[in-house]
Amino acid sequence: MVHSKPLNELTATEIAAAIAADRTSCEEVVRACLDRIAARESEVQAWQYLDPDAAIAAARAFDRSGRQGPLAGVPFGVKDIIDTHDMPTEWGTPIHRGRRPRRDAACVALTRKAGGLLLGKTVTTEFANLHPGKTRNPHDPARTPAGSSSGSAAAVADLMVPIALGTQTTGSTIRPASFCGVFGYRPTYGEHRMHGVMEASGSLDTLGILARSIEDVALYRDVLLGVPPAPIVDLERPPRIGLCRTHVWDAIEPATRKLVEDAAQTLARAGARLGDVTLPGEFERLNDAHRWISSFEFARTFTFEIERHWQEISETLRKGRLADGLVCGFDRYVAAKEFAAQCRGQLDRVWQDHDVLLTAAAFGEAPVGRNAFVGAPLYQIWTALHVPSVTLPVFKGPAGMPVGAQLIARRHDDRGLFACARWAYRRLG
């Protein structure tokens, strides 16, 4: 221990700095993470694949290599729908048990290029869809960690690893980050290469980052873009924030609504120019649009599994997204895509008066039970709009469980989003 806290509790930025300054080694960090996992995994069950001996050997090899990079020596977890050449990638389904890709996904290769050390594969729901995996909420094992990036959110929340890769097609990063109490980031659609990531719905899929600081999110985004990391900029003036309740506001738990509204007031008192943003009425149809786009595509992406392994697919998936997708006609699918594109154009006007929008990151606290997909309508809106969003772990609900505040920005203004998020987090966190 070289910091005031144990190595497994450090952020990625802190670990990289400590290793670069020779205050610790990759091996020490990895051992600290593995110790935490050994103590907690029987309860949390975040990991789908983990080989402690191999991880220590890799860490030693890293230390001997003297390799540098923005994530040099930083352990990371990877959702088990993302290919890794040296670990299985099973997509949360028995159909692909033992599947061993030949190469790393682009995002994994970029993390390794930056010096990251792959610790293991984290649990995903089945095909990153509704049917839950084994992971439990680290704050209360009776509750869901949410999905689909369940293991990545739980592992980061439980101090097992500082950063982890997830994905998002509906709310699969923002939701588990909110439920587990960590930072979650869904990038602008299309900025990151998805090769080697299981496609769910190609028109909506993005990567997702789970981390314990906004600085780590920003650093990891640059790594995943393959560009030189740049620090988060300081805002020249407090941000213009639009409180956006959306048409699903009434479905959000009253306590969460109050937390978000109070946060808006806190930020206004700190200098933010606060306004209310009401989305155009027809944006209500984005929920249906998201449903048909994702279902149509999902049911075609998995034709191989549908044709050859139907009985090995969960009933949840067969009767849910696949049933939807197989009945959805092409005209409905294209109309949904064109409608979503039109809404994206309309949303552009919002950014003339607002730097970010503020809304809830979940309908409430993580519920008791295994339902990993609570509250899809809240996420469908923003995901269909292709905008970047982050959730900040700043609230506690009535049961003492974490709840996130979600900030949303203009497409490709992810760096602006981080600047506003850091400003807001310092006042709410």
Add this chain to the structure above:
Amino acid sequence: MVHSKPLNELTATEIAAAIAADRTSCEEVVRACLDRIAARESEVQAWQYLDPDAAIAAARAFDRSGRQGPLAGVPFGVKDIIDTHDMPTEWGTPIHRGRRPRRDAACVALTRKAGGLLLGKTVTTEFANLHPGKTRNPHDPARTPAGSSSGSAAAVADLMVPIALGTQTTGSTIRPASFCGVFGYRPTYGEHRMHGVMEASGSLDTLGILARSIEDVALYRDVLLGVPPAPIVDLERPPRIGLCRTHVWDAIEPATRKLVEDAAQTLARAGARLGDVTLPGEFERLNDAHRWISSFEFARTFTFEIERHWQEISETLRKGRLADGLVCGFDRYVAAKEFAAQCRGQLDRVWQDHDVLLTAAAFGEAPVGRNAFVGAPLYQIWTALHVPSVTLPVFKGPAGMPVGAQLIARRHDDRGLFACARWAYRRLG
């Protein structure tokens, strides 16, 4: 032989009808294709992987199964960057020699679901980029078949298989189709699932279809969308055609320019309402935009290969697209994406007065030599605009080699494009 021509010369539509009517069997068709391949492959070299005994066994099994579907019993070829669970998929690079995916790409699974019989894997250029494969132009082995879907175009042109899958990120389907004298189709960006297809540049990549009739193209598109096949509609009136020379017109060979202009006059005499379409001046910048989008993305997609197998990558690729991509900054990349999106919006106005645009499908005939990537600027424009296009094999150049006429339509109006293409082909073909 049950038709007036040998079985290997039939279209997919004709084969499916003949098998459904018990006038022939899948085995007879496959044997005819294999005989043609045996006679011609040493010259054409279209196939990367072919196991004749396994193909015959699969055809027999198909005949015994009595399976039905829109492509029941139709052999098809697949570009070797598209995953197949029962054949290697090597991406045109020694780095992935012997690579064996565990599942079929969505497009392969959908073709099989429709009854298609996978005959083999066709040659691609290295990573579907510039460095050529072994394939030669079936009309003149001294000439290039063009790339990157070299084997798929050559195999279809040489009557080895009625339909084949390709892809397009720049001109990789339209160009080889034009050079080899077959129909080529690049769909509206985003309509087809790309899972299991090697990503080159995810913001531009589409599937491509190579065929010997426009009816086969339309049928195969529906199969790949996973929707019930619908015949091409008859136009109620002759189409409104915009002759669009584009800003690269002067770089096109004079003989090809004359062929396209004469074809426009022929179609006008047949009743088409013909106009000239000049794209806005700033569309010249689409070439640069395409270059930076594709290079930035390509250089990140292949991080695994760049980091671990640099010396096994061709010099052409290292000093070309990868060098471009590794120097391209994120701001330039995003600016290029936003510019292309803005041009897409502007192009929408063209469709108020035109059903399709007509232009050249290549800068001229296939040149002598191995350069598989002639004339990228012509394709960059349309690919960056995400519009669907077909090339019709209707011209012969001064050397007697094929040249295509390219028709382009509004995004998502691929069926309208086919209707116009059939109308035009009947008057030019």
